[in-house]
Amino acid sequence: MSNTPPTPPVHEAAKRRDWPAYFDRMEGKPARDTVLKALKSFGEIDPSNPPLAIDLGCGAGRDAAAMLAAGWKVWAQDGSADGISRAKERPEIKSALQTGRIEIAQSNFQGLQIPKATLVNASFSLPFCPPDHFSALWQQIDAAIEPGGRFSGQIFGDRDDWAIIDDRTHLTRGETLKLFDQYILESFTEEDRPSKHTDEHHKHWHVFHIVAQKRTAPKRGSVS
Numbered sequence: 001m002s003n004t005p006p007t008p009p010v011h012e013a014a015k016r017r018d019w020p021a022y023f024d025r026m027e028g029k030p031a032r033d034t035v036l037k038a039l040k041s042f043g044e045i046d047p048s049n050p051p052l053a054i055d056l057g058c059g060a061g062r063d064a065a066a067m068l069a070a071g072w073k074v075w076a077q078d079g080s081a082d083g084i085s086r087a088k089e090r091p092e093i094k095s096a097l098q099t100g101r102i103e104i105a106q107s108n109f110q111g112l113q114i115p116k117a118t119l120v121n122a123s124f125s126l127p128f129c130p131p132d133h134f135s136a137l138w139q140q141i142d143a144a145i146e147p148g149g150r151f152s153g154q155i156f157g158d159r160d161d162w163a164i165i166d167d168r169t170h171l172t173r174g175e176t177l178k179l180f181d182q183y184i185l186e187s188f189t190e191e192d193r194p195s196k197h198t199d200e201h202h203k204h205w206h207v208f209h210i211v212a213q214k215r216t217a218p219k220r221g222s223v224s
Contacts, residue, residue, distance in 0.1 A: 009201050015162065017128070019080040023060045031066035032123040037187055037211045038152035039070045042119070047071050050101075051118035054144065056109075056153075057125020061087030064102065067121070068092050074102040075115055081106055109137050114144040122153035127168050134169040138179060147216040151183065157206030159192060176208050182219055183212035 013021040045051060053067045058076035060083050067074045069092065078084050084106050087093055096102040109129040114120070120141050129137050145151060156162065156170045163170040171179075173190065189209040195202055 009195070009203075011195070011203055012201055014124075015165075015203075019059075020082045023080075023083055023086055026060070026062070029062055031063045032152075034152040034154070034187070034209055034211050035063045035066060035121045035123060038119055038121065038150045039066065039072075041150065041186060041211065041213070045071050052115065053119040053121065054114060054117045056112075056114075056120065056122040056141075057128070058087055058104065059083040059125075061090045061093050063121055063123050064104075065090055065092045067119075068096050068101060072119070075117070076102060076104045077107055077112065078104075079106065079108045109133060112137065112140065114140045116146060117144050118146055118149040120145050120149070120151050120153075122151075124154050126153060127156035127162070127170065129169050130167045131169045142179075142182075142214075145214045147214055150186075150211060150213050151180075152211045155179070155208045155210065157190070157192065157208060159204065160206035161204045163206075170206075171208075173208070176210075180210070180212045182215050184215060185210070185212050187211040 010022060010025040013025060050071050050073045053072040053074050055064045055067065055074060055076040058064050058078045059080070061076070064074050064076045064087065074096070076087065084104055087104060088097065093102060110133045122141070141151065155176045156168065157176070158170050158172045160170055162168050187210065191205055191207045191209065194204050
């Protein structure tokens with residue numbers, strides 16, 4: 001029998017912000033379901049005038065590649081130089097860089113300037129925004145999404161085991177829903193479960209998976 005210890009689950013790398021190890025383990029994974037649902041909701045787009053999609057925390061480019069495949073222009077951001085380097089080596093992204101269909105910026109969330117867009121995607125990235133900066137980041141996201149545009153991504157809940165980590169943002173269900181007061185929730189799934197691990201790698205997950213369309217007019221009874 002091998003004495004080699006089992007490889008820790010991928011969430012342990014994310015917990016430590018060990019992004020090279022995380023990207024190694026996630027190699028070859030498809031785009032997240034939330035961004036695929038959002039792209040499908042838009043239907044066919046005009047290839048002569050493609051809309052702009054934002055990918056916040058793009059990592060190695062799995063979601064950005066799906067956006068490009070759907071015919072969109074993409075503006076992507078990540079704080080990890082390793083992730084951006086891997087993204088630029090993806091054939092579809094490398095080609096899009098040459099034609100100007102994608103821009104990729106290395107930046108953290110603090111002070112980020114997000115351009116106007118039809119879709120803003122943030123797959124498992126927003127929880128890594130420090131709590132003191134989350135409100136400003138969300139205001140930027142909301143301002144960037146054009147009326148009729150969409151948000152896709154994840155918010156971590158307050159019952160998640162990582163909620164005790166000081167530099168992570170975790171919201172209650174009510175706080176999460178309040179973010180989308182001026183949106184139509186097209187898909188809202190609450191994941192609240194223990195991991196499959198019963199050893200030291202156990203983690204309780206509490207995640208909101210969201211696809212939401214920004215209203216073209218203010219919700220009745222709300223203050224604009």
